[in-house]
Amino acid sequence: MTAASPPSASRPRYAVYVVLVLMVAYMLSFMDRVLISLMIDPIRTELGLGDTQVGLLVGFGFVLLYSIMGIPFGAIADSGNRRNLMVGGVLGWSAATAVSGFAGGFISLLAARAMVGIGEATLSPAAYSTIADRFEKRKLGFAVSLYNMGVSLGGGVAMLFGGVLVAWAMATAVPLPWGELTGWRLAFVAVGLLGVPLAAVMLLTVREAPRRQGGIKPPPLSALWALAMRHKAAFAAVVIGYSILVIAAYGAMLWAPVHFARAHGMSPAHLGLAFGVIIGLFGTVGLAIGGLLSDRSAKRGHPDAPVRIVLASAVLQFPLMMGAYLASDTTVALVLAAAGMATVSTIGGLQAGTLQILTPASMRGRMTAIYLLVANMAGMGLGPLVTGFVSEHLFDGPTSLGKALALVTAVSLTIGVALLLLARKAIIAAVLDNDRAEAEAG
Incomplete structure (x- = not known):
């Protein structure tokens, strides 16, 4: 077995099993991010919050430390034991999710969300690095998309069963020495406890x-900077362009259910069923199709295969999500949202895959962490x-959130696609350069 061949090539079934376990971990990590969107109104009512504060809870309150801590965790992923790093992360974010159920106000809930972010920051840098070491490059697109199905499946499960879970939690009270645990608080604790058996399995x-490249010492951070500077246009377009596209993706994940509740009068149970199917089914299908199309394009000799699929999906996403946010008929809006979610997920599965073909194996953990920081x-x-601010200050009425989502999505998709189109030749050159370097190293 040569250094250029993945060590898992002789055990492809085990490699797939590893990805499936990592997908379940990603699924669990994403559940609490989406579950909170079903509980925004009860949380907002009990704690007296506005949309801007809610935006902080589902946005910067979680993502700030999640993004920053990805850098040191990425360094550990490049040189340390990635499995142990992920096990510790699962236990950490699960404990913090459970603690969220005991928050006494906005600040304490914000702190708990930040701790969830630190725990979840361990997962993706280590997971992407692990997957890249277990699969050949021509199969990497589908493997990465399989891992990313954790997003759609986690979101789908959270939506599908979240409504049932919230309804159960609202009707259930667990006695404690200082009172009762019920409602959205009980739901957080229940989801947090799921991490313990998963950590044991991992x-x-x-x-x-x-x-x-087991014998090669991970290069210093300055080497990553030198690589990025050597291909400035390629890395800038991928990191910044993809990050801007992510704005539209998370708008669909986090705010769309709230929009449908306000503008279309959908109940939590109805929302859970509808978005469970939209995110869980259509999102998963989009991820699978995106990975397969990318691998097929790569086999045809296109060095920028994942970028090609991302661009096509973003163009399709634009009219679908605009219609979903602005349509007054509930059925039409849901159908458009389902089709749009498939294109959103297609993009999501290929972003990290692009970085894997741009970056040497010894740098992938940290480069992934840097991308995740920005994205x-x-x-x-x-x-x-921004979506919460626009909804609260620029528009009025029950459709204000839908209009804000449409505006933010339109701007982000336009800018992201433009950046990627302008840098396509530079991206191809960077991929070919990395291929040559890996061939020489092997």
């Missing part, structure tokens, strides 16, 4: 992946905050 069944600050941090 610890007992997932082995640390042998590295492709999450934009998508999960700035996006929800």
